[in-house]
Amino acid sequence: MIKHLQRRAFTGAALASVVALGLAATLSAWAPDASAQTVAELKKKGELTIGMLVDFPPYGTMNSSNQPDGYDADVARLLAKDLGVKVKLVPVTGPNRIPFLLTNKVDLLVASLAVTPERAKQVQFSKPYAAASIVLFGSKKAELKAPADLKGKRVGVARASTQDVALTAVAPEGAEIRRFDDDASAMQALLSGQVDAIGCSTTVAAQVAKRAPANTFENKFLLRQQVMGVAMRPGQAELLKTINDFVTRNTANGELNKLYQKWLETDLPQMQ
Structure with missing residues (x-):
């Protein structure tokens, strides 16, 4: 009787283990590519998926070809070029942009996201790349x-x-x-x-x-x-350093100022 119960218990545990493994495999199969964590993984993927607002001109808008455009779009393209990968711009809204990032639907946000203490508890911010x-x-x-x-x-x-x-x-x-x-x-x-x-x-x-x-x-x-930063998921120290270097370099060489002048017709503000 004891052996029978032990066998039943083992069978139940084994079945639960199999179900759990199967569920994990299913979730892994459906996990989006945007879950890449390191710079090397992003480069291997060959594409940077970036969420941006398209209802916040001139930072984010839709052009005559119905494609995302604006200052944020140009910054995203410049960042992808800097990393040597393609860019996929994903339209997001104010309420869903952080959830899109945290659920791995995008790699980063260049979405006019203001740096605030509340948001810094959820996401990791780069140095400011814009202000408003x-x-x-x-x-x-x-x-x-x-x-x-x-x-x-x-x-x-x-x-x-x-x-x-x-x-x-x-x-x-x-x-x-x-x-x-x-x-x-x-x-x-x-x-x-x-x-x-x-x-x-x-x-x-x-x-x-x-x-x-x-x-x-x-x-x-x-x-x-407010100042705006590129947002990424917490714990991505290498990616943070890479993006901070990108912002610092392209602020110093005037590339971000050129884009700011193009879209806002004024110089990029001095930002802390």
Whole structure:
């Protein structure tokens, strides 16, 4: 009887082991190529998969051929060229860009991701390769000179973005924050009168100003100055060093400034 029970227990353990091994093999077979961890693995793969926003012009947009373009796209291409590999640009959104990275759907993010202490707990950031100012942008007629003036106002913002964090931190009780999937949706809400103002970068504000009648909107006040870094999964020390070297070298030789001038028509800011 004891031997019979032992045999049954062994058979059950063995079966569980086989199932576990089979599941592991299945998961391994379905794991995306973007899980490469080292520079050598990325070079062996021959392609760098990079997530980027395409709704944040001029940092990220879609060109006339419906392909990702913009400052981030050019930085991604320059990085891939530096590593001697091809690049695959994967459109992401503000809310899903970090999950895309952490679930190995992309190797890196060059996605206008602002460096914040909260995000640094999830991802590893390179030295800044870009900067942007986050402002409250609204009607010229609106008396919005400070956060306290937002009481009773409807303010739009892209969900889970740096501007969302910055706005939420200063919004007074009574302010109605309406969160949208992306900057484009927040822009449209402002243009259609669904909100009184939006929290956005100065580049997004410039896009809104171009689409609206002259002198309709203006920057009301500064919410935050942010710098953006290339993001990778934690624990990739070699890759971090490689990308930091890339940023340092291409800042010093003026290549990043050329790209910044091309897309933002101003010099790359001095960044810490």
